[in-house]
Amino acid sequence: xxxxxxxxxxxxxxxxxxxxxxxxxxxxxxxxxxxxxxxxxxxxxxxxxxxxxxxxxxxxxxxxxxxxxxxxxxxxxxxxxxxxxxxxxxxxxxxxxxxxxxxxxxxxxxxxxxxxxxxxxxxxxxxxxxxxxxxxxxxxxxxxxxxxxxxxxxxxxxxxxxxxxxxxxxxxxxxxxxxxxxxxxxxxxxxxxxxxxxxxxxxxxxxxxxxxxxxxxxxxxxxxxxxxxxxxxxxxxxxxxxxxxxxxxxxx
Amino acid sequence: xxxxxxxxxxxxxxxxxxxxxxxxxxxxxxxxxxxxxxxxxxxxxxxxxxxxxxxxxxxxxxxxxxxxxxxxxxxxxxxxxxxxxxxxxxxxxxxxxxxxxxxxxxxxxxxxxxxxxxxxxxxxxxxxxxxxxxxxxxxxxxxxxxxxxxxxxxxxxxxxxxxxxxxxxxxxxxxxxxxxxxxxxxxxxxxxxxxxxxxxxxxxxxxxx
Numbered sequence: 001x002x003x004x005x006x007x008x009x010x011x012x013x014x015x016x017x018x019x020x021x022x023x024x025x026x027x028x029x030x031x032x033x034x035x036x037x038x039x040x041x042x043x044x045x046x047x048x049x050x051x052x053x054x055x056x057x058x059x060x061x062x063x064x065x066x067x068x069x070x071x072x073x074x075x076x077x078x079x080x081x082x083x084x085x086x087x088x089x090x091x092x093x094x095x096x097x098x099x100x101x102x103x104x105x106x107x108x109x110x111x112x113x114x115x116x117x118x119x120x121x122x123x124x125x126x127x128x129x130x131x132x133x134x135x136x137x138x139x140x141x142x143x144x145x146x147x148x149x150x151x152x153x154x155x156x157x158x159x160x161x162x163x164x165x166x167x168x169x170x171x172x173x174x175x176x177x178x179x180x181x182x183x184x185x186x187x188x189x190x191x192x193x194x195x196x197x198x199x200x201x202x203x204x205x206x207x208x209x210x211x212x213x214x215x216x217x218x219x220x221x222x223x224x225x226x227x228x229x230x231x232x233x234x235x236x237x238x239x240x241x242x243x244x245x246x247x248x249x250x251x252x
Numbered sequence: 253x254x255x256x257x258x259x260x261x262x263x264x265x266x267x268x269x270x271x272x273x274x275x276x277x278x279x280x281x282x283x284x285x286x287x288x289x290x291x292x293x294x295x296x297x298x299x300x301x302x303x304x305x306x307x308x309x310x311x312x313x314x315x316x317x318x319x320x321x322x323x324x325x326x327x328x329x330x331x332x333x334x335x336x337x338x339x340x341x342x343x344x345x346x347x348x349x350x351x352x353x354x355x356x357x358x359x360x361x362x363x364x365x366x367x368x369x370x371x372x373x374x375x376x377x378x379x380x381x382x383x384x385x386x387x388x389x390x391x392x393x394x395x396x397x398x399x400x401x402x403x404x405x406x407x408x409x410x411x412x413x414x415x416x417x418x419x420x421x422x423x424x425x426x427x428x429x430x431x432x433x434x435x436x437x438x439x440x441x442x443x444x445x446x447x448x449x450x451x452x453x454x455x456x457x458x459x460x461x
Contacts, residue, residue, distance in 0.1 A: 012434035018415075040441070042375035047441040050390045051409035056293040063306050067288060068281065070310055074317060075277045213303050 003030055004037055011037075015045045062182055062211035145210055146183070157214060159234040163187075164203075168227050173234065175220055183232065184209035217241070265329040273320055280320075284313055287330065290411065291337045297406055298341040300395060308344065312337040327420060334411075335421045338403055345399055372448040386444065393443040401436040408433055 007030055013019045014027050031038050148161040161183055163171060171185040186207045217239040225234040265286070271279030288309065295308035315336050323332060377383040394405060407418045408429070415433075419426045 008438075009434065012437050013430065018430075036371055039371045039373045039375075042373060043371075043445065044437060044441050046375040046386075047390065047437055047444060048409055050386055050444075051394070051405055051437075051440070052412065054387065054391060054394075054410055056289060057296045057305075059289050059292040060302075063292065063309065064288060066306070067284065067310055067313060071281065071284060071313060071317065072277070074314065075280070 004034060007037065008040075011041060011044055015041060015048055060176075060180060060211070062180065062209065065209060066211070145208055148183075148210060148212065150212060150214075152215075156238055157216070157218065157236040159212070159232075159236065161210070161232040162230065163227065163232050164230040166227065166230065166232075171227060171232065173225055175218070175223060175236075179214040179217060180211050181214055181234070181236070182209065182211040183234075262328045262330070266325060269320070269323065269325065269329050280317065283316075283329070287333055288313070291333070294334070294337060294406055294411070295341045297394070297410075298338070298399065298402065299344055304341075304344055308337060308340045311340045315340070328417075331413075331417050331420055334407065334413075335423075338407070338421055342399060342403070372445055374444060374448045389444055389447050390440060393440050397436060397439070401432050401439070404429055404432045405436045405440070409437075 007027055010019060010023060010027055014024065019027065031041060146161045146163055148159065151158045151160075159181060163185070166185060166187060170187070171183065174182045174184075176182070184207070214236065218236040219239050222237045223234060225232065227233075265283065268279045268283050268286075272283060291312050292305055292309045295312075296302065296305035299305055299308065312333070316333060323329070374386070377386055394402060397405065403422060404418060407413050407421060408415065413421070415426045415429050419429045422429070
């Protein structure tokens with residue numbers, strides 16, 4: 001018994017093949033005689049194996065999409081703040097392009113940085129008065145996210161989103177089995193709107209997608225949605241949690 | 253993952269890091285593609301909450317993006333990334349647990365399983381169903397580990413990193429990683445044994461007054 005006690009702290013290293021030779025031999029000598037420790041080693045080995053085989057949790061597509069949008073926006077912000085000349089304009093109307101061309105840095109970049117900073121300063125100064133070079137340079141073309149509310153209304157959840165100027169046909173709503181609500185769509189700019197030189201270009205255009213994990217189970221087939229005056233309302237009736245019987249335990 | 257495969261992966265990572273540093277969004281996105289699932293997975297395992305896992309995911313890559321210029325490549329990119337992710341996830345857990353007083357990691361026991369009269373041998377599952385059940389039990393057992401042990405198991409066994417990599421990520425020593433790993437594995441093993449010992453199971457279910 002005491003032998004087992006002595007060796008037990010070595011077993012994790014043993015199954016990992018991390019013990020040196022003399023100790024490995026000592027453990028193995030013991031294992032020949034001790035059935036109990038053999039079981040421990042087998043089950044420990046299986047434990048490590050199970051940990052290795054553990055299935056990763058699946059990452060929802062929406063999560064991945066949001067991550068990539070965030071990264072692109074950050075990257076773009078940096079690019080836009082560096083004021084790329086219009087001639088090097090990148091076509092930002094292609095929303096789903098997986099890889100966007102970016103301005104490459106070259107050795108001279110360091111030298112032009114100071115110049116850029118000065119440009120930026122001037123640009124900030126004049127941007128209120130001068131038309132933007134191209135409306136398509138606006139980051140909003142790329143992706144945007146509508147603002148939403150999610151309210152608990154007792155027997156149902158109420159989801160609201162501002163979707164100005166959107167028609168019913170342009171909005172897609174889906175609800176996954178694990179209660180993730182996704183609202184996606186696209187705001188397009190008409191040809192008429194694209195004309196003219198912009199002094200301000202702050203309204204959002206382009207594709208959007210917003211996914212929200214609902215805090216409770218909802219009855220999937222009783223969800224109602226409406227879009228009125230640019231406000232999307234989704235009513236999601238809660239599923240009653242199964243009532244668990246309370247058991248009274250009497251004191252003896 | 254074999255050592256050479258890991259080496260090749262690290263080599264490709266280095267290339268991508270250099271390109272991303274030079275301003276190539278494409279290269280940075282490729283790095284994100286390579287690791288987003290791993291980061292999400294470990295964040296979820298630590299926080300046990302999908303929303304928080306997503307926030308950790310975003311936080312991690314934004315942080316990587318911001319400090320990429322300062323990353324000198326002394327350690328592998330993956331090690332550096334894991335460190336950022338694990339720290340972000342643990343930080344959240346710490347913020348949530350205001351009631352904690354002890355600064356030390358609580359000790360976990362292996363329930364003295366080796367002292368039992370009979371030890372069930374469940375090392376060869378009979379069929380797929382039983383294997384699935386084992387997976388379920390171990391997954392829950394890992395969830396219930398204290399954070400310090402959990403992260404060691406997830407990184408060492410789950411992600412297949414080496415002791416020294418784990419030590420580097422968690423800013424601790426190799427002996428400390430080994431000690432934690434041993435305790436955690438023995439504890440998990442014991443939890444699985446509980447599952448296969450009917451008498452013990454009954455005992456745990458009864459109401460204690």
